[in-house]
Amino acid sequence: MAASHFPVKRPRTYVLIHGAWHGGWVWKETATELRYMGHEVYTPSLTGLGDRAHLAHEGITLDTHTDDIVNLIRMEQLNDVVLVGWSYGGMVVSNVLARIPERIGAVMYFDAFVPELGKCLADYAGEKGRVFRERTWPDQRVPPFPLKGFGVTDEKLCERVQKRLVCQPLQTFLQPSKALVERPAIPHSYVMAAAYEGTPFQQFYDKFNHDPGWSVHTLNTGHLAMLTDPVGTFGLLADVAPGFNHEGYAGEVSRR
Helix, strand or coil: CCHHHCCECCCCEEEEECCCCCCHHHHHHHHHHHHHCCCEEECCCCCCCHHHHHHCCCCCCHHHHHHHHHHHHHHCCCCCEEEEEEECHHHHHHHHHHHCHHHEEEEEEEEECCCCCCCCHHHHCHHHHHHHHHCCCHHHEECCCCHHHHCCCCHHHHHHHHCCCCCEECHHHHCCCCCCCCCCCCCEEEEEECCCCCCCCHHHHHHHCCCCCEEEEEECCCCCHHHHCHHHHHHHHHHCCCCECCCCCCCCEEEC
């Protein structure tokens, strides 16, 4: 991608939150493109995951990961943040927004869970959710699921990414959200990866598709959209930033 051809008029601050089993590395290409445009981008790894896998322990919860992002935003003195959560990262986004709404300027749920107050990820995950609850997990950690089950068809990509995945702390899937879903006071976007067969995220797309408080989009790719459709992913994230000129950066994107 030749991002240098599309100048930014108003730089924004992005915090990109990864999903279960992954790390901040999953956003590397997207972050690089946004930085080329002049935006400030943070891609933290949540405690016990990615480059922080060595910090894993049984006590890690959704609250732990919420604290990770809240503390990042506070310590870096960030304001008007574009907060993006992918997959499990949507659980974190909702809690962070509830904790420090004054620091957040826009929110995007990128093929992600959008929990109601008192609901946990397992409540939305169908059969996988039942497995999370009922199986005995050594050290309270859930091994990575095969990526082919998430609509990723590129075998080489699956092999390359699968090697980087680590176990997910079980309680992050089971701890209820503390976020109250209200009518958005700031821009809210939802993106669904339409080529993910059996996606658990259809329920959220359908919920917000006709809500005037939400901007809803689809990408014609699988769940790892930032890796399988980097152009489309970049285009959607860039759309969150007013004054951004990226005409021609369409990819295979369908917008409502």
